[in-house]
Amino acid sequence: MKLLQNKVAIITGASRGIGKGIALKFAEQGCNIAFTYLSSVEKAKAFESELAGYGIKAKGYQSDAADFKAADQLVTDVVAEFGTVDVLVNNAGITRDTLLMRMSEQQWDEVINANLKSVFNLTKAVQKPMLKARSGSIINMSSVVGVKGNAGQANYSASKAGIIGFTKSVALELGSRNIRSNAIAPGFIETEMTGALDEKVVQGWRDSIPLKRGGTSEDVANLTLFLASDMSSYITGQCINVCGGMLT
Numbered sequence: 175m176k177l178l179q180n181k182v183a184i185i186t187g188a189s190r191g192i193g194k195g196i197a198l199k200f201a202e203q204g205c206n207i208a209f210t211y212l213s214s215v216e217k218a219k220a221f222e223s224e225l226a227g228y229g230i231k232a233k234g235y236q237s238d239a240a241d242f243k244a245a246d247q248l249v250t251d252v253v254a255e256f257g258t259v260d261v262l263v264n265n266a267g268i269t270r271d272t273l274l275m276r277m278s279e280q281q282w283d284e285v286i287n288a289n290l291k292s293v294f295n296l297t298k299a300v301q302k303p304m305l306k307a308r309s310g311s312i313i314n315m316s317s318v319v320g321v322k323g324n325a326g327q328a329n330y331s332a333s334k335a336g337i338i339g340f341t342k343s344v345a346l347e348l349g350s351r352n353i354r355s356n357a358i359a360p361g362f363i364e365t366e367m368t369g370a371l372d373e374k375v376v377q378g379w380r381d382s383i384p385l386k387r388g389g390t391s392e393d394v395a396n397l398t399l400f401l402a403s404d405m406s407s408y409i410t411g412q413c414i415n416v417c418g419g420m421l422t
């Protein structure tokens with residue numbers, strides 16, 4: 175029996191990077207997948223077909239996670255199409271890095287809305303089907319910089335720290351209904367988001383990590399699968415690092 179056989183998951187921001195890795199891992203385990211993206215229409219269409227190759231139901235939705243009404247509509251559409259929502263992975267996220275001295279109000283607002291408000295939007299919307307089913311697993315993508323802070327990322331680290339507080343509060347509110355809420359704090363994961371960085375800087379980071387490499391999307395997807403499945407049925411309100419020992 176596969177770990178997520180016949181379950182339904184919403185994964186935000188799965189047209190590339192970590193979200194894509196999670197969707198592939200879930201598909202391997204028999205999960206039906208509704209994934210979202212913001213602008214990568216062609217990539218999302220191709221990915222929809224790739225996922226269908228696993229013999230599961232898969233659909234991509236162009237939906238801005240930062241938009242409250244769009245998030246609510248997304249969940250309504252997914253329930254109409256798939257019947258319910260068992261797992262929500264709030265993965266969509268952006269960076270607008272710069273020192274606080276140079277950070278504009280727009281750079282602050284964009285990051286807080288895409289990274290933190292999105293988690294509120296989607297979680298609030300999936301409450302309904304999850305409460306009805308008296309079951310659910312919500313997994314929020316934080317970051318090690320949400321735990322420890324990072325120069326040049328005041329907006330991003332604030333959004334990721336906010337996710338941890340939100341995750342714990344939801345775990346306390348919904349635990350009695352068998353709805354679990356956990357966060358993942360990835361360290362340095364090599365995706366398109368990090369591909370834009372200078373190779374020398376990247377090698378320096380790899381060297382400073384105890385396991386001597388950057389993480390992969392699959393490293394994060396493995397923990398996400400565990401938290402989505404009944405293997406973690408007694409785990410809620412936690413934030414778990416996937417960082418090769420970068421933060422101990």
Ligand code: NAP
Nearest residue numbers: 187189191192211212213214238239266267317363365367
């Ligand atoms: P990525 O490669 O840049 O992919 C981001 C994904 O989010 C894309 O699918 C993008 O869609 C989607 N997206 C962005 N804004 C959105 C919005 N408003 N509504 C819906 N979808 C949206 O990023 P990644 O590296 O895989 O990171 C994924 C998550 O892990 C993020 O939350 C990030 O903060 C977190 N994280 C990453 C690292 C790392 O080292 N990579 C470390 C710690 C935490 P489009 O393709 O349409 O733009």
